Amino acid sequence: MLELRDICFSVNDNGKVKQILKNINLTIDDDKFFVITGPNGSGKSTLAKIIMGINKPTSGKIIFNGTDITDLSITERAKLGISFAFQQPVKFKGITVKQMISLATGSEVSVGEACKFLSDVGLCARDYIDREIDGSLSGGELKRIEIATIVARASKLTIFDEPEAGIDLWSFNSLIKTFKNLKNKYKCGFIIISHQERILDISDSVIILSNGEIKEIGSKEKVFSRLSEIYSSCTKLVEEE
Amino acid sequence: MELNNIDKELLKTIADLHEIPEGAYNIRKDGKLVSRNVSANIDIVSKTDKPGINIFIKDGTINESLHIPVIVSEAGLKDLVYNDFYVGKNCDVTIVAGCGIACGSSEDEGHDGVHSFFIEEGSKVHYIEKHYANGDGTGSRILNPVTKIELGKNSYMKMDTVQIGGVTSSKRDTNAELDDGAKLEINEKIMTDGNEYAETNFNVDLNGKDCSTHVVSRAVAKNESNQIFKSIINGNNKCFGHTECDAIIMDNAHIVAKPELTAASTEASLIHEAAIGKIAGEQIVKLQTLGLTETEAENEIIKGFLR
Numbered sequence: 001m002l003e004l005r006d007i008c009f010s011v012n013d014n015g016k017v018k019q020i021l022k023n024i025n026l027t028i029d030d031d032k033f034f035v036i037t038g039p040n041g042s043g044k045s046t047l048a049k050i051i052m053g054i055n056k057p058t059s060g061k062i063i064f065n066g067t068d069i070t071d072l073s074i075t076e077r078a079k080l081g082i083s084f085a086f087q088q089p090v091k092f093k094g095i096t097v098k099q100m101i102s103l104a105t106g107s108e109v110s111v112g113e114a115c116k117f118l119s120d121v122g123l124c125a126r127d128y129i130d131r132e133i134d135g136s137l138s139g140g141e142l143k144r145i146e147i148a149t150i151v152a153r154a155s156k157l158t159i160f161d162e163p164e165a166g167i168d169l170w171s172f173n174s175l176i177k178t179f180k181n182l183k184n185k186y187k188c189g190f191i192i193i194s195h196q197e198r199i200l201d202i203s204d205s206v207i208i209l210s211n212g213e214i215k216e217i218g219s220k221e222k223v224f225s226r227l228s229e230i231y232s233s234c235t236k237l238v239e240e241e
Numbered sequence: 242m243e244l245n246n247i248d249k250e251l252l253k254t255i256a257d258l259h260e261i262p263e264g265a266y267n268i269r270k271d272g273k274l275v276s277r278n279v280s281a282n283i284d285i286v287s288k289t290d291k292p293g294i295n296i297f298i299k300d301g302t303i304n305e306s307l308h309i310p311v312i313v314s315e316a317g318l319k320d321l322v323y324n325d326f327y328v329g330k331n332c333d334v335t336i337v338a339g340c341g342i343a344c345g346s347s348e349d350e351g352h353d354g355v356h357s358f359f360i361e362e363g364s365k366v367h368y369i370e371k372h373y374a375n376g377d378g379t380g381s382r383i384l385n386p387v388t389k390i391e392l393g394k395n396s397y398m399k400m401d402t403v404q405i406g407g408v409t410s411s412k413r414d415t416n417a418e419l420d421d422g423a424k425l426e427i428n429e430k431i432m433t434d435g436n437e438y439a440e441t442n443f444n445v446d447l448n449g450k451d452c453s454t455h456v457v458s459r460a461v462a463k464n465e466s467n468q469i470f471k472s473i474i475n476g477n478n479k480c481f482g483h484t485e486c487d488a489i490i491m492d493n494a495h496i497v498a499k500p501e502l503t504a505a506s507t508e509a510s511l512i513h514e515a516a517i518g519k520i521a522g523e524q525i526v527k528l529q530t531l532g533l534t535e536t537e538a539e540n541e542i543i544k545g546f547l548r
């Protein structure tokens with residue numbers, strides 16, 4: 001279980017304090033799919049980075065399975081069982097897909113195991129296993145490899161930041177199946193940042209973030225009307241500008 | 242002369258040799274011949290006018306290998322050797338050279354190898370050269386390899402040169418001349434640490450019609466070390482040349498990268514790329530999210546980069 005208590009995050013933006021997250025209170029249970037959705041720039045990725053330890057909150061506490069992890073490093077949180085698939089995957093010259101999966105699982109994986117994770121995200125494994133994770137791969141390929149790497153970790157809590165980007169519909173269905181299997185097999189929790197209705201459909205709970213604040217938490221049906229409100233006010237703003 | 246355990250360790254590192262190799266070989270230690278084997282197609286003959294060997298590879302020699310490792314372990318020794326490789330027509334051979342220095346004293350040790358390759362029409366040569374030094378001595382370990390390459394018509398050479406640690410000072414000069422249709426690929430990997438100094442100079446003359454070259458260097462400079470990379474490609478005919486230097490700089494290191502292109506033909510197509518930068522922060526963060534510490538992350542990134 002993950003608890004966020006009164007999390008605030010602000011940055012110094014050209015001498016002005018810019019508040020990106022405001023008093024976030026949230027409890028993420030194990031064995032559940034939580035989906036965070038909301039307009040671009042609402043603070044979703046920032047929240048994920050705060051949970052992973054990449055950003056340190058300005059104030060507030062993070063409790064993971066009873067332990068206060070607010071001051072723990074990224075590495076320590078990873079070792080406790082938190083994983084994070086980046087919205088924008090990072091490239092590495094010379095590190096192959098198989099090596100990256102091995103680093104992620106913490107031990108040398110066999111070709112067979114690595115292939116299984118890759119086919120889960122719709123990649124024809126044999127073509128990729130020895131490829132370097134560098135600029136020679138397309139955005140969609142990098143994204144799928146990123147997801148496969150994180151799936152391989154089978155962590156207690158996994159955050160996926162917009163996993164749908166760069167994935168075709170067919171692979172997307174298989175990705176959802178993979179998420180479901182993982183949940184059943186490991187009884188682990190998921191936070192999926194997404195704009196996809198299909199992902200909202202499989203969620204146990206949807207969190208709407210707007211302007212750095214939680215506007216609504218609840219089932220898809222419950223939050224749906226609120227969601228259209230927020231998005232239409234956004235479009236209005238754009239039209240007015 | 243017998244090889245001790247330190248020697249065997251060095252041989253493993255520089256020439257991937259665990260046992261006495263198959264095929265032709267010439268093992269040199271402290272300026273003297275340790276053992277030699279010739280094959281039906283590869284002959285090795287000591288020079289009579291200066292230190293070194295002449296290697297003759299017969300026309301049409303296919304899938305054979307030649308190992309010529311050098312070990313320097315004697316305090317104060319400065320070994321100088323001239324090796325000439327005569328590769329006949331239509332061969333396909335692998336040549337593994339390497340120098341390991343074990344320095345256990347306060348005196349400087351070194352090896353200067355001058356390697357000349359005369360590669361005839363239609364031959365393919367894979368040349369692998371590794372440089373490595375170890376030992377607890379405070380003396381400098383100095384390597385100054387010179388490589389001269391003459392590539393005949395439609396011949397091909399791939400040169401992998403690796404210097405991964407412990408060499409106090411190195412100056413590596415590589416000069417190549419290419420005839421019609423010849424192709425030269427050079428991959429250099431260098432890592433320096435401490436106060437080490439490594440200088441590399443490539444000079445490739447693309448003389449023949451439709452000849453081409455790729456000169457690619459990947460380098461990591463740590464601590465107070467210094468690296469200089471110069472790569473000159475001269476396009477004198479219808480040809481293609483590409484040189485690339487990609488370097489990671491760390492701590493207080495210093496790196497110079499100077500690619501230089503000269504064209505003497507409108508049909509010459511030449512490209513250079515050079516990039517120097519520190520390890521990207523997001524790469525370290527990414528590996529930390531997989532449970533690696535910052536140091537482990539850096540090591541994996543460098544290991545991959547120099548792979």
Ligand SMILES: Nc1ncnc2c1ncn2[C@@H]1O[C@H](COP(=O)(O)OP(=O)(O)O)[C@@H](O)[C@H]1O
Pocket residue numbers: 011013018020038039040041042043044045046047
């Ligand atoms: N380090 C930072 N400095 C300044 N602004 C930032 C920083 N990190 C995020 N932001 C800003 O915070 C807002 C939320 O960003 P982000 O969390 O990436 O949103 P989302 O993922 O919901 O699209 C954006 O306006 C972004 O520009």
Ligand SMILES: [Mg+2]
Pocket residue numbers: 044045046087161
């Ligand atoms: Mg985002």
